[in-house]
Amino acid sequence: MDLAYVTKAEQLLVIIAESVPFVPNVSKLSDKIGINRTTLLSYLHYLDEIGLTQNLFKNAHGISKLQKPSKVYLDNTN
Structure with missing residues (x-):
């Protein structure tokens, strides 16, 4: 993972922590964070x-x- 995207992963963790249980809407979440859908699914897998x-x-x-x-x-x- 590139260091420029660490803040994106941190934003994803904050969103997950604030809404439990987190039911991901990948399209809306990727737009909100500013990454594409495939990258978001990769981040979820990495986490x-x-x-x-x-x-x-x-x-x-x-x-x-x-x-x-x-x-x-x-x-x-x-």
Whole structure:
């Protein structure tokens, strides 16, 4: 991740923390933060991968598993 986008990831974390459980609307959120949809989905994946958030997905098969998470929670609220 480029250092210029760290503030974008921080904005995303603030939005997730303020609305629990966070049900992402990827199009509106990407417009609000100022990044494209694909980058936003990558950020959600990265935040889950490093343990800051926990993404919950619907039970799906095939290509539908690659879509947005159903809900996003902060992993450790302490």
